[in-house]
Amino acid sequence: MKTGNVVKVSFKEQMLQAREDAIIRAVNHLLAEKGFEAMTVDEVAASVGIAKASLYKHFPSKEDLACAAMVRVMQRAQDFLATLPPDAEPLDKLRTVVRWTMQLKLDGEMPSLPSQNSSLRATLMASKDYMNGLLEVSDILGAWIETAQATGRINAQIPAIAVLYTLYARACDPVLEFLKMGGQHDNDQILDLVMSTCFDGLNAR
Amino acid sequence: MKTGNVVKVSFKEQMLQAREDAIIRAVNHLLAEKGFEAMTVDEVAASVGIAKASLYKHFPSKEDLACAAMVRVMQRAQDFLATLPPDAEPLDKLRTVVRWTMQLKLDGEMPSLPSQNSSLRATLMASKDYMNGLLEVSDILGAWIETAQATGRINAQIPAIAVLYTLYARACDPVLEFLKMGGQHDNDQILDLVMSTCFDGLNAR
DNA sequence: GTCTATAATCAGATAGAC
DNA sequence: GTCTATCTGATTATAGAC
Numbered sequence: 001m002k003t004g005n006v007v008k009v010s011f012k013e014q015m016l017q018a019r020e021d022a023i024i025r026a027v028n029h030l031l032a033e034k035g036f037e038a039m040t041v042d043e044v045a046a047s048v049g050i051a052k053a054s055l056y057k058h059f060p061s062k063e064d065l066a067c068a069a070m071v072r073v074m075q076r077a078q079d080f081l082a083t084l085p086p087d088a089e090p091l092d093k094l095r096t097v098v099r100w101t102m103q104l105k106l107d108g109e110m111p112s113l114p115s116q117n118s119s120l121r122a123t124l125m126a127s128k129d130y131m132n133g134l135l136e137v138s139d140i141l142g143a144w145i146e147t148a149q150a151t152g153r154i155n156a157q158i159p160a161i162a163v164l165y166t167l168y169a170r171a172c173d174p175v176l177e178f179l180k181m182g183g184q185h186d187n188d189q190i191l192d193l194v195m196s197t198c199f200d201g202l203n204a205r
Numbered sequence: 206m207k208t209g210n211v212v213k214v215s216f217k218e219q220m221l222q223a224r225e226d227a228i229i230r231a232v233n234h235l236l237a238e239k240g241f242e243a244m245t246v247d248e249v250a251a252s253v254g255i256a257k258a259s260l261y262k263h264f265p266s267k268e269d270l271a272c273a274a275m276v277r278v279m280q281r282a283q284d285f286l287a288t289l290p291p292d293a294e295p296l297d298k299l300r301t302v303v304r305w306t307m308q309l310k311l312d313g314e315m316p317s318l319p320s321q322n323s324s325l326r327a328t329l330m331a332s333k334d335y336m337n338g339l340l341e342v343s344d345i346l347g348a349w350i351e352t353a354q355a356t357g358r359i360n361a362q363i364p365a366i367a368v369l370y371t372l373y374a375r376a377c378d379p380v381l382e383f384l385k386m387g388g389q390h391d392n393d394q395i396l397d398l399v400m401s402t403c404f405d406g407l408n409a410r
Numbered sequence: 411g412t413c414t415a416t417a418a419t420c421a422g423a424t425a426g427a428c
Numbered sequence: 429g430t431c432t433a434t435c436t437g438a439t440t441a442t443a444g445a446c
Binding site: 033034035037038112114115116117149152153154155156157158159161162163165166167168169172173174175177178179182184185193196197198199200201202203204205 | 238239240242243317319320321322354357358359360361362363364366367368370371372373374377378379380382383384387389390398401402403404405406407408409410
Binding site: 245246247257258265266267 | 440
């Protein structure tokens with residue numbers, strides 16, 4: 001009976017986890033597509049294929065839905081950082097990460113949070129999981145930035161925090177969608193262009 | 206009697222114009238502060254100090270309110286472009302314009318439109334005034350960009366349209382508010398930093 | 411044109427049966 | 429946990445008096 005019970009509970013929990021994963025993936029896509037304010041809980045429920053009331057059994061509010069999606073993004077970022085060879089050049093790792101985030105954005109997988117919204121910000125700041133993820137990612141990137149500046153690869157005149165913000169901002173750069181809408185370039189060309197303007201600047205060299 | 210009539214009508218129209226200007230300024234600030242979705246018509250009315258129903262006598266919808274604010278921004282941009290010395294270096298003029306737009310953003314005077322919202326986008330695209338303003342500004346900037354590329358000041362490898370988008374994107378760059386929130390730098394330092402990352406890039410030279 | 415009052419709608423959240 | 433049905437509040441928009 002013990003084993004039976006354990007297996008049953010584990011299976012149930014697996015189902016629960018799978019359902020919540022499906023919810024978070026749907027939220028992720030909707031956030032990427034329309035942003036937090038324009039996304040409705042009805043849409044999320046319809047997209048997952050369950051009733052709205054069921055959603056609220058998993059997540060207590062719309063803010064918590066968005067927060068869960070952001071926590072997942074942070075987890076994905078940490079996973080990606082862990083795949084990078086530890087002995088690679090910090091600048092190369094930074095470039096790889098930025099390109100990866102922009103690829104996510106182009107693929108409609110990067111949730112975009114209107115940076116002004118207050119209720120969502122409050123939920124995010126209160127989320128231990130989100131803040132931990134953000135801080136860990138920032139620590140890793142920050143260390144790479146400082147090394148890259150010390151070795152003369154990144155302009156040391158720019159405060160490291162400004163470099164970090166500039167890299168984060170690529171994840172929500174409207175230039176990506178503008179160029180994509182233009183239809184004149186494929187995704188790789190767009191990535192090359194924005195990578196170039198980000199690291200080399202607009203000026204001729 | 207004719208003169209009296211003319212003066213009276215003109216005065217009325219002046220009052221009307223002044224009222225609408227006040228409305229548009231309030232909308233401008235609220236759009237800059239919270240964005241289109243989070244801004245409510247009640248807030249606009251309260252901010253102007255008139256009843257909500259009166260607002261709707263001037264503008265038929267919330268979208269038209271936002272559109273009027275955007276038209277005003279475009280007009281201000283055109284006015285600013287006209288103040289630049291015609292014989293100055295195109296690159297210098299571009300830099301001056303970008304700095305001006307970022308200054309507006311730092312001052313809470315740059316309305317931020319969630320680029321995804323559909324109902325607002327439809328209204329903007331249907332607005333002759335807005336589209337005209339946008340096209341004229343883009344034409345002027347585009348000509349400067351091409352000249353700057355031809356004279357070797359701006360990287361000619363980058364399509365002019367990508368340069369234009371990159372410059373436009375500075376007007377809603379979240380790096381500005383992040384650095385401002387950090388409190389470590391004053392406005393001029395922030396402008397210098399973002400100008401540098403925009404034109405010189407992150408790489409050391 | 412401006413106001414008060416109200417309609418109409420939509421979206422976040424909940425009740426309660428199963 | 430999932431559902432249907434409903435509540436509640438906020439928000440866009442309008443009616444109608446002055």
